[in-house]
Amino acid sequence: MQLIENGDLRPGSRLTEADLAQRLGISRTPVREALHRLHTMGLAEHGPQRGLIVAHLSYDQVRQLFAVREGLEGMATRLAAEHASRAEVNLLREMVMQDREITDPGKLLERNKLLHRQIVQASHNKFMIDALGNLRVHLSLLPGSTYTRAGRMKSAQAEHEEIVDAIAQGDGDRAEHAARKHISEGYQIRLKMMAADDNG
Secondary structure (H helix, E strand, C coil), X not given: CHHHHCCCCCCCCEECHHHHHHHHCXXXXXXXXXXXXXXXXXXXXXXXXXXXXXXXXXXXXXXXXXXXXXXXXXXXXXXXXXXXXXXXXXXXXXXXXXXXXXXXHHHHHHHHHHHHHHHHHCCCCHHHHHHHHHHHHHHCCCCCCHHHCCCHHHHHHHHHHHHHHHHHCCCHHHHHHHHHHHHHHHHHHHHHHHHHHHHC
């Protein structure tokens, strides 16, 4: 899963036991088990020829994915507002302040992942952390970044600051609302990107 999440294996990439075992320096048995798990999770699918490939997400799957993400991240952000320690709040504030200086979409995407992960950690809910960890791998199947769209870096930064401020104030309602709005905005941009790719 790590290779998929890191973008080393993109949708459509072939998944063969021998190649992955050699790449990871392990025997084929754990690779076989991992491929079975990826298929069960919907991260791998049968390709046009024999064997598995990294899955592509359909429009409907993207809709389902963002619906779940909005609900879970909204709840996680509410929990973070209720349970984050002072040190965690200070870290989140520091992260969004540092992100103001970033102008590269690729770098900001990586920082975005770290920020979201830190907010989820601050929920102090193991099941929420596990659920969003699995969801994060599915999100990595999406091509490109919404940060390449005009104005998205600036608007996402403002949304992040609103989320962190609500967490810092311990305002669960406001934090959840801000997080849901942030995910919804990202989803709308993602749909536009997918439509542009289909028409291109």
